[in-house]
Amino acid sequence: MKRIEEQTHYEILEVSPDADLKEIQRAYDHAKETFHADSPAIYSLFSEEEMRKIQAAIEEAYRVLMDEALRKSYHQSHSHLIERSSSEKQTEKSVKSSEIKSSLSFTDLSIEVGEMTYRGRSLKQIREKLGIDLKAISAKTKINIKTLELIEEEDLEHLPAMVYLKGFLKAYARALNLDAQKLIEGYFELFKEKGKK
Amino acid sequence: MTRDHHQRVIWTIGGGKGGSGKSFITTNIGICLSKLGARVILIDADLGGANLHTFLGILPPGPTLSDFIKKRVSHLKEALIHTGVPNLQLLTGAQDLLNAADAKSAQKRKLLRSIKSLESDYILVDLGGGNALSVLDFFLMSDGGILVATPEPTSIENTYRFLKSAFYRRLRQAVSSFSAKSLIDEAMDRKNEAGIRTPYELLREVRRINEEDGRKMVEEAATFHPNLILNQVRSKKDIEIGFSIRSACQKYFGIQLHYLGYIVYDQDVGNSIRKRRPLVLENYRSKAAQCVSEIASRLADSHRMPHGI
Known part of the structure; x- marks a missing residue:
């Protein structure tokens, strides 16, 4: 106590x-x-x-x-x-x-919970806090570094459409042991915001 | 759980609201344990309406605990009913004693002693909802009582209320000075004059009047490990509420709650109850039955089975 x-x-x-x-x-x-x-x-x-x-x-x-x-x-x-x-x-x-x-x-239950979603920038923050560089993520996920950078920068212009992007997001989130669904949701929101503008 | 030289284990199932599934869980866990080859006794002590027999699909029982209390049968085991499930027996009527406001504590102690002397590997006591003092005493007779909650705020609120009552009751039994006991009694009242709102504030006040009792309180908190089953979960998020409840208990009470498992919301549960056939017998492959059986295995795993499996 x-x-x-x-x-x-x-x-x-x-x-x-x-x-x-x-x-x-x-x-x-x-x-x-x-x-x-x-x-x-x-x-x-x-x-x-x-x-x-x-x-x-x-x-x-x-x-x-x-x-x-x-x-x-x-x-x-x-x-x-x-x-x-x-x-x-x-x-x-x-x-x-x-x-x-x-x-x-x-x-098989990860204890990251909740409404909080991840986006590119938060992903980058977490990755840097964990002290993992992009090369390691690239090697692990077989996604090229350029694409990973675009994901972190949330550069929707140059990223593929969501249908194709999903797989990348999933792999990246998993490489950091994060809930992939939350990253995908975060990106959906991004696309939505962008669409409004 | 409580264990003596007979390796008898008593689990009490209580807390929270009626309708959270305590009787369903008691019945089906009992059946799972009996299927593992253990001798199991279910005790129905639900004040809100004892009907474990209906969950088991048997008729309202003949002999009950009252017959033992009124000395119509000489030994508690004569009031046991066979359920039709091998290794599984049922004792009903315990609620009458818990309910009786004037039931003498000597009578209750005798009942507790008799229950503890029953020949069985597992004894599961369904306490139902409510937190009358005698219910709390029954809950505490096993060191690891099981709380059943659903993920709704109303159910969680009631579970905390029950847990707080049980925790304070346990602390009250542990401290020895009269002044500490009355302080704990006062703290039970939310609007108490001493302004004690949390267990820590209670501890601070008890320490002020009796250092030794303060030490005992800390000791009791460290050894109090209630269990939690989350019933009717519908999402992964619901499942995670159990972990959050564990964290909240640690921060609020300073106790280590054990998250025993969860049971998914499943139409088959309602169907089985309407048919008066226990789910794990009627529809073993249903999701809820799988969850129940997993929890039962965990309970069994936490002790060595006397007969082996």
Whole structure:
């Protein structure tokens, strides 16, 4: 039982202290979706003030943990807290992995949730935060770099029509472990906005 | 779950609203476990209208728990009914005792002891909705009670309300000083004078008056692991609400909720209930039946089966 103010960045995002950037990104997406004014899971539990506190803590945790230098210095200044919680988390983590093992239905479920969609620019941001360069994505997806760049720049003029584009978007999203559907939706919105103009 | 030297495991199913599917789930999980070769007893303690027998397609039962309480039968096992499903027995009438406002706590304790002494591998208690104190006590008699909710805000709100009552009841049992107990009682009232709105504020106040009881509260929170089944989910987004509920419980109560699984919304469920034939027997291939059977396997997996599978 720890109040929000007492929880470490890792506890706020419910990740282990050795979580990699992908895990942190996913945990952040999940936390953002969960502690959102319209989320049914928080209904009747938190006051507006508490929600603001939690949301601020989530943003702060994400900001620090996604930045290598900030995370390092946070680790140093909070080492006593993190060390302790890391041993606690370890048991929790082993519980979770057994949870996953015994459940077929949860294994193919990614925990990125919600209404949030990805677009080219957010994709680029996530990719850069993960420290993956376009070449690696290109090698993984067999999509040429030029096309990937166009996707990130949201250059609808030079990109193929949505019917053809879909496959590329799907492959790219998967390469980053993101929900492909959300990228496709984001792009649909882009096309729609463009059409209006 | 509660286990003694007989390897008996008790799961209590409760919380939230009526209509979220607790009786359906109790019946069908029970059948799945019995099909795995375990001896299973279902106990009907639903205050809102006990009718597990209808879910099982058998007639309103003859002997009930009341016969045991009124000493018409000498041992609880004589009030057990065969369900027609191998390895599966039913005990009804527990709701009468839970309902009776004047039921003496000695009587309740005796009943709890008798239930715990029944010869079985699994005992599933359907508590129905509502959060009367005696329902909470039954819920807490297994360390891992199961909450059933649907993805609607109304159902989730009721589930949280039940969880809060159960959690505070458990804390109340754990602390020893009278002042801490009365503080917890006060905190149950939303508009309490002490202004306690959250478990953390309660903890802070208890610590102020009794450090030792504060420590016990933290201990209780760390060992309280309720389970959640999300019923009637219609989308991937619904499924993910379960994970969000888990996160919300961690932030609000500081407890670790276990998301046991979900059951998809399925027309076949309604059809099977109308036919008075349990879904996992009537239509094992339906989506909902598959979900139920997966949850049952997870429950069974969490213990070594005494007879092997």
